Every structure is written in structure tokens, then in C-alpha cells.
């Protein structure tokens with residue numbers, strides 16, 4: 001079973017999940033606490049996380065993530081609702097501000 005560590009609201013939530021689990025689906029049925037999310041469909045970015053460890057074990061960002069996060073995907077930002085967890089992973093939702101970060105990235109070009 002993959003182990004998930006999520007940094008959120010000053011806490012680290014650690015939990016084992018089934019192979020291929022979607023954390024937003026688990027959060028929706030109260031089986032993964034504290035996770036921030038909204039639409040569950042890749043449209044709102046409320047579930048955005050940054051992958052701290054285990055990024056190589058994830059499928060590449062899909063078109064929804066590319067559309068909503070743009071170049072931030074290169075900095076390991078992902079939409080949690082689009083991830084199927086198949087290996088140990090560490091994520092953070094601390095200090096994530098997609099609009100601000102996208103603006104900063106655009107200004108740095």
C-alpha cells in the first residue's frame with residue numbers, strides 16, 4: 001500500500017492508501033482528512049499540491065493539469081484530484097497560491 005504524507009495547515013497527515021487511490025475521492029468520503037479540494041474534476045485548482053517526494057512515480061501531468069497549472073507542473077505542482085497514487089508520496093498544500101505563483105513565473109520569463 002502506498003504511504004501518503006500531506007503537509008497541510010501546519011500538520012503532517014500520514015496515511016496508507018490503496019494502490020491507485022485518488023485522495024480527493026477519499027477526502028470526499030471522509031477517508032483522508034484535511035485535504036483541500038473543490039470540484040474534483042480538474043477545474044478549480046483548490047486541490048493544488050506540490051509534490052515533495054515521489055514525483056517520478058506519478059503519471060505525467062494530464063491536459064487538465066497543463067491547462068490549469070501551466071509551467072508550474074515543471075515545479076512539481078499537481079492537481080491532487082487528477083492523481084492516482086501508486087507509490088509512496090509526500091505532498092504539501094502549505095502556502096499554495098496558484099494565481100500568485102503563475103504571475104511570478106510569468107514575470108521571471
Ligand code: FES
Nearest residue numbers: 038039040045081
Ligand atoms: S478539486 Fe478542483 S481542480 Fe482538483
